[in-house]
Amino acid sequence: MEIITTHELGKSFGSLKAVDRVSMFVEEGEILGILGANGAGKTTLIKMLCGTLKPNEGSGQVAGFDIAAESGSIRHQIGYMSQSVSLLENMTVTENIEFYGSIYRMNRKQLTTRWNELQGMVNLGSHRHKLASELPSGLRQMLAFVISVLHSPRLLFLDEPTSGLDPLSRTDIWQQIYRTAYQGTTVVMSTHYLDEAWYCDRLILMENGRIKAQGSPEYLDSLAGGKGLVQLFFMSQP
Numbered sequence: 001m002e003i004i005t006t007h008e009l010g011k012s013f014g015s016l017k018a019v020d021r022v023s024m025f026v027e028e029g030e031i032l033g034i035l036g037a038n039g040a041g042k043t044t045l046i047k048m049l050c051g052t053l054k055p056n057e058g059s060g061q062v063a064g065f066d067i068a069a070e071s072g073s074i075r076h077q078i079g080y081m082s083q084s085v086s087l088l089e090n091m092t093v094t095e096n097i098e099f100y101g102s103i104y105r106m107n108r109k110q111l112t113t114r115w116n117e118l119q120g121m122v123n124l125g126s127h128r129h130k131l132a133s134e135l136p137s138g139l140r141q142m143l144a145f146v147i148s149v150l151h152s153p154r155l156l157f158l159d160e161p162t163s164g165l166d167p168l169s170r171t172d173i174w175q176q177i178y179r180t181a182y183q184g185t186t187v188v189m190s191t192h193y194l195d196e197a198w199y200c201d202r203l204i205l206m207e208n209g210r211i212k213a214q215g216s217p218e219y220l221d222s223l224a225g226g227k228g229l230v231q232l233f234f235m236s237q238p
Contacts, residue, residue, distance in 0.1 A: 003155060003186050006060035006067075010209075018044040020209035021058065026188060031039030033182050033200030034190040041209040043083065044149065049188065050080050063154055069213050079153035079185075081144050083160050089133040090133040090227060093124055093143055096132055097150065104151035106124050111150075122203035123172070145156060145173060146167050149180055156180060160190035164194065174199055 004026035011019040019041045026032050034042045047053035049062055051071030060067040063077040088096050094115075101111035119125040122142050126212075127135060132143065141161065144210070150155060162170040181187050189200075197203055197217050204214045213220055 001028045002026065004060070004062050005219050007058055008048075008056050009047070009048060009058035009060050011048060011172075012056050017209050019055075019125075022127075022209075022211055024091040024204060024214065026186060027202075028186050029181070029184060030201040031177065031187045031189070033197055033203045034188065034206060035192070035194075035203055036190075036206035037192060040131065040206040042206055043159055044209075045206070046159050046188065048191060050078060050157055051075050052080075066152050078154060078155040078157060079148035079151065081148040081159065081161050082159045083163065087140060087144060087147075090131060091137070092129050092131055094128045096143060096147065100147045100150055106151060107121065114150060114152070117156055118150070121148060122176065137174065138165055141165060141169065141173060142176070149185070152183075153185060156185050156187045158187065160192065160193065162193065170196075214218070 002025045004024070006025075007023050008021040009023070010017070010021055019102075021047060022041075030037070033067035034045065036042050044053065048055050048067055048129065049060065051062070051065075051067055054068055054071070062074045065071075065073040065077075067074065088099060091099065092142065097115050098111065101115075106114070117130075122145075124139065124143060124146065127139060132140065142175060145161060148158070161177075164172050165173070170193075177187055177199075191197070197220075200217060202214070202216055203220055205220065206214045
């Protein structure tokens with residue numbers, strides 16, 4: 001069952017065509033990777049799917065809601081982790097959790113149960129009294145990830161969630177992505193790391209706002225005369 005569909009979706013900023021006639025779908029329960037260089041249109045596409053940016057042209061539906069006319073309904077269905085981690089720097093880990101729990105309209109019992117569950121999966125419990133600003137980059141990203149799944153969303157959007165992290169921290173984040181998907185959440189994530197493409201069920205390769213290719217990692221790797229995914233990706237670099 002398709003939980004996301006778009007038809008010739010487009011977004012322009014003046015003369016810049018950030019997303020150009022993108023038609024795509026996402027199956028419920030899969031991990032979809034959006035792969036491309038910086039400036040390829042990944043973030044703009046994700047923001048439109050989240051309902052935070054209105055398209056100039058085309059159409060799309062997310063979880064049964066129109067992305068242009070019903071963006072508020074979409075935001076109740078999703079979790080979102082942006083490139084710039086949106087943490088409250090002068091609050092502790094626990095205070096960040098409590099603050100975002102209130103935004104998600106979770107009652108005290110729901111929040112406590114969910115936070116206890118998540119603490120058992122991530123290495124944040126021993127840091128719960130530290131300010132967000134005091135956390136190393138890997139734990140900051142993990143806290144942002146935990147906040148994005150705190151309310152058990154149906155759909156999770158991750159915009160380059162492992163960018164700038166060391167290999168161990170990237171692995172930790174991916175373990176949580178897999179765990180979240182296993183629990184039934186559909187995951188859409190962007191990345192410019194070629195190796196992360198292989199962790200996804202299916203890929204969209206973007207270049208200059210357009211979809212250059214899409215399919216399973218194995219299918220894309222079979223293209224381009226045997227050089228496959230590597231050649232497709234590096235051909236899209238500026």
